[in-house]
Amino acid sequence: MATTPLYNEEELVLLLKQQSREAFNYLYKQYGAVLFGVINKVVFDEHIAEDVLQDVFVKIWTNIGQYDPAKGRLYTWMINIARNASIDKLRSKGEIMKGKIQTGEAVVNNLERAMKTEQATDTIGLRKMVAALKPEYETIISMAYFKGYTLDEISKTLGLPLGTVKTRMRSGIKQLREVFNN
Amino acid sequence: MDTREYIESGILEAYVLGALSVEERREVDSNFAQYPELQKEVRDIEETMFRYCQSFAINIPEALHNKIEQALPGLGANAGAQETGSTSKSRTIPLNPDYRRPTIMWRNAAALALFICSLAVNYYFWDQGNHERQERIALSLEMNKMKADQQLQADLVSEYRSSKAMMADTGIQTIVMHTVLPGHPMAATLYWSKGNGEAYVAMDALPKPPKGMQYQLWVIQNGKPVSMGTLPDDMANTPLMQKVGMQVMAGEAFAISLEKRGGNPTPTTVYVVGKA
Numbered sequence: 001m002a003t004t005p006l007y008n009e010e011e012l013v014l015l016l017k018q019q020s021r022e023a024f025n026y027l028y029k030q031y032g033a034v035l036f037g038v039i040n041k042v043v044f045d046e047h048i049a050e051d052v053l054q055d056v057f058v059k060i061w062t063n064i065g066q067y068d069p070a071k072g073r074l075y076t077w078m079i080n081i082a083r084n085a086s087i088d089k090l091r092s093k094g095e096i097m098k099g100k101i102q103t104g105e106a107v108v109n110n111l112e113r114a115m116k117t118e119q120a121t122d123t124i125g126l127r128k129m130v131a132a133l134k135p136e137y138e139t140i141i142s143m144a145y146f147k148g149y150t151l152d153e154i155s156k157t158l159g160l161p162l163g164t165v166k167t168r169m170r171s172g173i174k175q176l177r178e179v180f181n182n
Numbered sequence: 183m184d185t186r187e188y189i190e191s192g193i194l195e196a197y198v199l200g201a202l203s204v205e206e207r208r209e210v211d212s213n214f215a216q217y218p219e220l221q222k223e224v225r226d227i228e229e230t231m232f233r234y235c236q237s238f239a240i241n242i243p244e245a246l247h248n249k250i251e252q253a254l255p256g257l258g259a260n261a262g263a264q265e266t267g268s269t270s271k272s273r274t275i276p277l278n279p280d281y282r283r284p285t286i287m288w289r290n291a292a293a294l295a296l297f298i299c300s301l302a303v304n305y306y307f308w309d310q311g312n313h314e315r316q317e318r319i320a321l322s323l324e325m326n327k328m329k330a331d332q333q334l335q336a337d338l339v340s341e342y343r344s345s346k347a348m349m350a351d352t353g354i355q356t357i358v359m360h361t362v363l364p365g366h367p368m369a370a371t372l373y374w375s376k377g378n379g380e381a382y383v384a385m386d387a388l389p390k391p392p393k394g395m396q397y398q399l400w401v402i403q404n405g406k407p408v409s410m411g412t413l414p415d416d417m418a419n420t421p422l423m424q425k426v427g428m429q430v431m432a433g434e435a436f437a438i439s440l441e442k443r444g445g446n447p448t449p450t451t452v453y454v455v456g457k458a
Binding site for chain 2: 008011012015019020021022023024026028030032033034036037038040041050053054057058061062072073075076079080083141144145148149150151152154163165166167168169170172173176177180
């Protein structure tokens with residue numbers, strides 16, 4: 001999808017600060033599905049995900065005044081709100097254990113998949129970027145971004161040196177960047 | 183500091199992914215001012231993560247929209263009362279004690295009247311400008327939506343092209359799976375490269391699965407169905423192709439069934455079947 005031009009983002013923020021309904025509806029249409037996708041990556045229950053989505057929109061709506069364009073793009077700010085709210089929910093619900101177990105399963109699945117298929121680099125379609133990510137990168141990126149693991153925790157859980165975890169994060173994101181740029 | 187080396191270490195990725203401790207974060211933050219190239223790198227990583235997130239976006243259930251709007255303070259509570267937020271704030275004009283001095287009272291009154299007039303005129307034009315700006319924004323939003331739609335169309339065309347290319351490839355067998363439920367015309371396609379065991383699936387003519395349900399792909403080997411995993415809902419009824427996450431070296435037939443979310447060890451309701 002085309003990203004929103006910068007001037008639009010500025011005006012969107014301006015209108016949101018004025019509590020414009022149109023601006024909100026635009027935000028909802030433009031970013032809602034992405035935010036909902038992010039939340040669903042973190043929490044497993046779809047009803048919880050719906051509750052979190054509502055909280056996230058309320059947070060965006062009431063805290064838009066605190067958004068500082070100098071610190072990053074609007075979408076980054078919103079995705080971080082969505083991630084933090086979902087990870088908080090995960091922890092408060094005691095779901096974090098469930099999450100960690102699921103992540104453990106995912107690790108096993110990914111390893112199996114890695115053994116069964118050669119590099120899945122030529123996957124076709126809109127989802128190619130996801131599928132193209134090597135499992136060993138995907139696991140680490142998901143653990144950090146969607147499950148709130150720190151470098152230290154990832155290193156201990158996977159039995160990898162800290163430096164390796166960081167360089168895999170870099171390689172994984174580099175790989176994604178190449179897919180998007182092609 | 184060698185910024186090249188710093189960037190290569192992956193610390194900025196860990197920063198964006200939220201995997202740093204509070205102190206480590208602060209340290210990275212403090213480096214931004216001195217080395218702008220670090221911040222640029224962070225922006226690039228953030229953009230990549232955004233696009234990554236876009237790739238698994240999930241449509242929000244229709245019913246949620248109203249509920250969420252209702253929950254917004256200042257919008258939900260007086261829904262409809264305020265079409266677009268207006269920022270007109272009442273302004274108080276400070277009356278300086280000087281104004282009350284009789285000697286210059288008239289002059290001041292005139293100045294005050296002029297001032298109020300100019301406020302009103304300013305407000306009028308400002309308000310007008312505001313409307314125009316909002317219209318302009320609405321237009322550009324519309325334009326963006328069109329661009330997005332166009333992109334989607336382009337993606338679909340390239341999907342069709344690649345499926346045609348696969349049909350033309352002699353190394354790849356095209357297996358059309360047909361409906362097994364009378365009265366429900368459904369179909370899906372599987373492209374199978376026996377040589378290396380790769381397979382791609384497209385759910386061209388399968389309806390979107392009902393809530394809580396999911397499609398699952400099967401290969402029939404020696405008369406027994408073997409699961410090849412569940413399929414993403416949003417691929418249903420589109421020409422989108424997905425690589426099957428397993429190697430398939432042998433099989434007599436392929437099938438897709440409707441299962442509960444997460445799939446089942448054996449198929450429940452088979453929808454389409456195709457012989458290899």
